[in-house]
Amino acid sequence: MRMKALIVAVAALSAAPALAQDKPSSARLDAMIKAAFPGAPADWQSRFVGDETMKECSDAHNTPAKATDEAIEKRERAKIKYPADGKLMGDWKAGEKLAQSGYGFRFTDYPPKQANGGNCYACHQLTKAEVSYGTVGPSLLGYGKQRKFAEADVKAVYEKIYDSNAVLACSVMPRFGANGVLTIDEIKDLVALLMSPDSPVNK
């Protein structure tokens, strides 16, 4: 929270708007987007107009006011669905494959030839073996070990992957479960990758 407050303060200080100009209306932006992507399949239309959370984050350049921030986290938390049997950990080996793959929902991914990936390595360090990792998100190397493989953290990370915005409003991490990118079982596999003592993340 403190970090975020700092970011807000810095943003406020350095907020020299490009030019004095009224903020573009969302209706105008919606119309522009619709016109810029002609010929998109009918079932892609929902991708053009974001949900309430996306709109609030876009409008606030990812740093909404406190009340909006809390409303987003509350709204997103309500979207989280849990496995019927209550088991939150799957197979870390399947999780590692998901972490490597960025497949899914790009216009070159149709018709789908494989399951969607989570592409975790694009933004996170996870294992010592994979040296090609991004740094948009924090390093997750030793994630479970650092948390002593605690039950509460298993649940917390399941929720984070299912809907990142339930934990941190306007997180740049996709809402994998809430947006239907990954299934509950796939999220369980990723939880195992992070929280299983056998996983290379914790070796």
Place this chain on the structure above:
Amino acid sequence: MTIRSIVLAATCAVFALTAAAFAQDATEKGLEKYRQMLKADPWSNPGLLDVDRGEALWKSPGGPNKVSLETCDLGMGPGKVDGAFAQLPRYFADADRVMDVETRIIWCMEKIQGFKHADLIKNPHPAGGKPVGDRGAIATYVASKSDGMKFNAPDANPKEKEAIALGEALFWRRSSTHDFACASCHAASGTRIRLQDLPELADPKEARMVVGQWPAYRVSNAHVMTMQHRLLDCYWQMRMPRLEIGSDVSVDLIAYLVHNAKGGEISAPGLKR
């Protein structure tokens, strides 16, 4: 598997592990060295072939009307190419809209040479390994004629102001299945996707360093990639459909990026990984 290939594989594996932390630096240093060598020999960038092709296309009769583009006004008067790119995007009264270099070239190819607009915007970008199309080559030529100059796009016209503001809003606009906006990758300094460095394009300091390198010869694609093509590539990653070339979204985003890069040096065609 021969002994030699096993040794080679083992060496590579050891190298990959021990050099892990330096892999990024080494790649970047290698690329920087390559760029330095190109500067030492300014004729070695493969993108210069497209500059020459673009110049020939600009000056030769073409299209149904069999006329050259030499009467095309890129903003500094008909046929004036030198320095024109440094003052784009800008508002054009004849089209009553802001245009970037490619959108303006499409306009001229349509109005002067008689090409059909639909033909000019259909499949406008080359597949990997294929050379950039005519419009892209012409844009590369035009950009090269501002090489060494500084971005100074006009922003006094209300439509220019509006385009920059819309571009900024679009930069932050989240979309599609992954909530991605341009800002998801380009609003923080010093981060990377896998091993690829990400410039913070919302920050003029970083925008000035990179925006002027487009159009660029992209080694991994083995062709010149224009800015319009680069934006389509970003929207692909953002899980959006194919961005139409010359759309308001593409033009306004370019207006915003170039506005942020104001004062930055143009070094086109650039060279990218």
